[in-house]
Amino acid sequence: MNILLLGLGMQGKAALYDAWRNPEVTGIVAADGDLPALRRHARERGYGEKVTCESVDAENPESLQRLMAAGPDVVIDLLPSRFSPRVGRAALDARVHLVNTVYVLPEMRKLEAEIAAAGLTFLPEFGMDPGIDLVLLGRAVGLFDSVETIDSYGAGVPEETAAANPIRYKVTWTFAGVLRAYMRGGRLVRDGKVVEIQDREMFSPENVHEIDIPGLGRFEAYANGDALPYAALLGLDPGKLRRLGRFSFRWPGHCAFWKKLVDLHLLDDEPLTVDGITVDRRAFLAAAIEPHIRLGENERDVAVIRVDVTGTKKGRKMRAVLQVVDQRDLETGFTAMNRTVGYTAAIGASLIGSGRLKQRGLLSPLRDIPYDLFKDELARRGIGISEEITELE
Numbered sequence: 541m542n543i544l545l546l547g548l549g550m551q552g553k554a555a556l557y558d559a560w561r562n563p564e565v566t567g568i569v570a571a572d573g574d575l576p577a578l579r580r581h582a583r584e585r586g587y588g589e590k591v592t593c594e595s596v597d598a599e600n601p602e603s604l605q606r607l608m609a610a611g612p613d614v615v616i617d618l619l620p621s622r623f624s625p626r627v628g629r630a631a632l633d634a635r636v637h638l639v640n641t642v643y644v645l646p647e648m649r650k651l652e653a654e655i656a657a658a659g660l661t662f663l664p665e666f667g668m669d670p671g672i673d674l675v676l677l678g679r680a681v682g683l684f685d686s687v688e689t690i691d692s693y694g695a696g697v698p699e700e701t702a703a704a705n706p707i708r709y710k711v712t713w714t715f716a717g718v719l720r721a722y723m724r725g726g727r728l729v730r731d732g733k734v735v736e737i738q739d740r741e742m743f744s745p746e747n748v749h750e751i752d753i754p755g756l757g758r759f760e761a762y763a764n765g766d767a768l769p770y771a772a773l774l775g776l777d778p779g780k781l782r783r784l785g786r787f788s789f790r791w792p793g794h795c796a797f798w799k800k801l802v803d804l805h806l807l808d809d810e811p812l813t814v815d816g817i818t819v820d821r822r823a824f825l826a827a828a829i830e831p832h833i834r835l836g837e838n839e840r841d842v843a844v845i846r847v848d849v850t851g852t853k854k855g856r857k858m859r860a861v862l863q864v865v866d867q868r869d870l871e872t873g874f875t876a877m878n879r880t881v882g883y884t885a886a887i888g889a890s891l892i893g894s895g896r897l898k899q900r901g902l903l904s905p906l907r908d909i910p911y912d913l914f915k916d917e918l919a920r921r922g923i924g925i926s927e928e929i930t931e932l933e
Contacts, residue, residue, distance in 0.1 A: 541565055541893030544607055544636070546596055546627060547618035548572040550713060551641070551667070553581065554874045554882025555616055558921070560587050562886070564894050571596035571607055598623045601630060608634035614889040615639070618882070624648055624664070632658060639888040641667030641881055643765070644902070656901040663903045666888040668843060668880035669694025669788070674770070674905040675914050676847040676862040676925065681774050683860050683929065684851035689783040690771075693751065693761060693846040696877040697790060699867070700757060702839035707798075708791035710833045712841045712877035716826040721788075722798055723807050723822075726763035728785035729778050737763050743799035751789060753844055756865070761789040773906045789844075801825075835875065840868035843876035850932065857932040866923050879923065887917045 543559050545552060548570055559565050568591045572578040575595040582591050597603040598619050608615070608630050617627045617640040624640055625647035631638040632651055637660055644664050655662050665671055673694045681687055697703070698710040711718075725739035737747050742762050751761050767786040771778045778784055801807060805821075812819045835841060845864040852858065866876040874882070891897035891913070899908050915925050 541613040541890075542567045542611070543569070543889055543893065544610070544612035544615045545570045545618065546572075546598070546604075546607070546615065547620075548574075548578050548581065549618065550875070550878055551881040551885070552616075552618040554878035555618060555886045556582075556587075556591065556882075557585065557872065557874070558883045558886035559616075559889065560585075560590060562890055564890060566590070568592070569594055569607065569610060569612065573597065598626065601626060604630040605634070608636055612636055613893045616885050616889050618885065621645070625651075628655075628662065631662070632660065635660065637889075637892045638662045638664075639666055639885050639892065640664050641671060641885050643670060649902070652902045659900050661892050661897065661900050661903060663888045663892065663897075663905070663908075666905050666909075667882075667884050668696070668877065669764070669845060671884050671905055672845045672864055672880060672918075673786075673847060675909050675911060676845060676864070677770065677849075678774070678906045678909070679911045680847045680849040680860045680862050681776070684849065684853050684858065687776060687781065687849060687851035689781065689848075689850045690767075690785070691783065691846075691848040692767070692786045693789060693844065693848075694764065694786075695759070695789045696841055696843045696875075696880075697759070698835065699840045699842050700791070702835065702841070703791050705833055707833070708794055710835050710839070710841065711830055712835070712843075712875045713881070714826075715830040715833070716823060719807060719822040719826055721764075723802070723809070724765055726786070727766045727768050728763055729767070729781050729783055730785075732779075732782050734768070734778060740802055743795040743802060748795045750792075751787075753846065753865070756842060756844070758792065759789040760792050760795050761787040762795055764788040770906060773904055835868070838870060840870065841875045841877060842867050843880045845880070859930050859932055861926075861928045863926050863928075864918070864923060865926075869922075879921065883918075883921050883923070887914070887921075890917075 571594040579593045614637045615631050621642035628648050696712040723739045726737045748760050748762050764786045767784050843866045847862045850859045868875045
């Protein structure tokens, strides 16, 4: 199969490495806005003739159309999320299957009928979070006759020995993206009631809880977006659940720090004018802080995806905990975040291009990815899924 990979950032480089190692992939066109840097990376990795480097201007639809016209079997889109509808439109027009790792934007959702009519497979939300978490959630819920609580966690953090800075955090994806997520708000079910958390209240103490991850330590968790649509995809009525939430987490102290910055309006959307110069507040913070919180050469990050579901099975109360814990591979240099996002996207492209994933239309990892097949593919890459199913009193 031939793959077009758009976007060679931190996660894109991992996807390229995985696709290059896949014997089913015969050719890869890797495209990025910084062509000299891309060529240098491919040369340093020794990718050879299997990888062709091209430039792409995601702002220009003609640039995307030119790359699609070469006839790839699958496109892996790892460009910034705002471009996903534009890439989707180009893939649809070129009749090419597509994988990306971002939430489905409304403009992409509008293409759903056309995607199905064209007999194409579009697999969005197929990275780490969203992605692996959704596959695990679909598996866990499927183990029960009825569900009472769902707690889903996904996070990338530095290992504890690498967390020695004022915010106990280091960059494993774009820090500007992290700051955007810190002002996203969310919806969940708490004590049987739907709760909407405003963007400015994400890090308020009443919206933060603690969680123990065995072998790693104790963390503080906060809402990660809107959990309710996923209940609908699972066929569950949120009004009948006692608890439902999607969460991320950090080392203790992180939430209190960012709550102060939120209250000081340093993460507001509105730009600030200083001495006649317009400043994007979050962009300024990201540029000022990111150089000082990068992982060191021999430091590791940890990616955790944990799904914890309770309910009944054959009249017995049960609990299922499915979990992935991955760490940076110091040999390749790829972080746990690179691996769990980039490798997962590459797995999606492989499943589609090889015909092992036959469903057509706009798919969801929650219901359309064969669990055992996906588990085996992760295991081949050294990423394991643990399952713990216990009976409750």
